[in-house]
Amino acid sequence: MNLLFAAFAFIFDPANLLGERGILPRLVDHLLYTGLGLAVAFVIGIPLGLLIGHTGKGRNFVIAVTSSFRAIPTFGLLLFIILFTGLGLWPLVVVLAILAVPPLLAGAYSGLESVNRDTVDAARAIGMTEWQILFSVEIPLALPLILGGVRSATLQVIATATIAGYVGLTGLGRFLIEGLALHNYTIALAGAILVAALALAADGLLALVQKLVVPRGVSRGLTRSRSIRPKKPTGFRVMAMAPTKEG
Template sequence: MNFFAEAFAWIFDPAHFAMVNGIWPRTVDHLFYTAVTMLIAMVIAIPLGLLIGHTGRGRNLVIVTTSAARALPTLGFLLFIILFSGLGLWPFVIVMVVLAVPPLLAGVYSGLEGVDRQTIDAARAVGMSEWQIIGRVEIPLALPLILGGIRSSVLQVIATATIAGYVGLTGLGRFLIEGLALRDYTLAIVGAILVAVLALAVDGLLALIQRLVVPRGVSRGMARTISTRSRRPTRLPAMTVAPIKEG
């Protein structure tokens, strides 16, 4: 418990905020790595997810690929990339993008798949083009799951960006890495606490944005649709029982 008390005392010491390697500069760096990663991941995952969710093509291939990407050991993959490209920002960003794409992609195409097919058929019946259906019908109705995928992806990136210190970068993970290297467990706990607080703060901000952006009717309708599908009984084939012959 002394380590935790010392860690909180270290965090609330004003001298540790604005110095060169203090809390604020490393927090800004951590957010910068997260923003760059998420921007690239969204450029890749959102159009692909919209295509898969709208057409239903390539879904199985994407599921297999994203599952394999999630199974990759992050630090081992980072070291593998470094062997070919060297230290720096972009090897780290590549690894983070590979980590960020699967939950984001899953949120997008799952959201579009959750839209009622009758609604889409009605949109086609009134003369909407496929692009209009995606932009005016499917995306607004799928927005809760899309934003949920973004939140999940951002949290994973923030938590995993602590390994930036292994490639010569900064960020809040430097406190953790330096603390373990120097056997300064107070500093290591400081890094863990700061990363957790940053993740909770960003998730709370994204949750507020989601609540403001998504209309209540859309959110309730999507939840009702998912609940109805999950409770739908599975129809089993009828079983024929042969009569028992006597004697």
């Protein structure tokens, strides 16, 4: 318990806030890695998921990607890549992106899959083009699940960006790595608390965004309206949609 007090004292000591090894610059770095990794993953995962969800082709591809990526130890993959590329920002960003693609893909795909086909057919029947169907029918109705994927991807990237501290970069994980290396468990614990707090704050924020952005008719209608079919959990759906944990 004394260690816990010491860790909080470290966090709230203004001397540790700024400066090269301060909390604030490391927080900024952590957010930078997270943002870059997510941005790259977003550009790949979301359009692909929407494509598969809209056409209905390639659902086996989704489950193959999500379940096989879950098995790869990210930590090992990052170290392996760095041994070839050398230290730097981009290897980390690539690994973080690899990590974030499956949840984004699964979220976008299963979001569209959950939209009732009758609703899509009705939209087509009244003369909407495929793009209109995608952007004004399918995506709004699928938004809860798409954002669920974004939320899960963000959390994983924040958690895994902790390892950046081990490969010559900083981020909040640096406190953890330094603390462990120097057997200074106060600093390690302070780093752990900071990373956990960041993850929880980001999750809370995204939960709020999820509430605000989703059209009211959708969030309320999830149980009542027929635009979204309530899905029974099947083996396939569980394997594709279960939360992943990599870092």
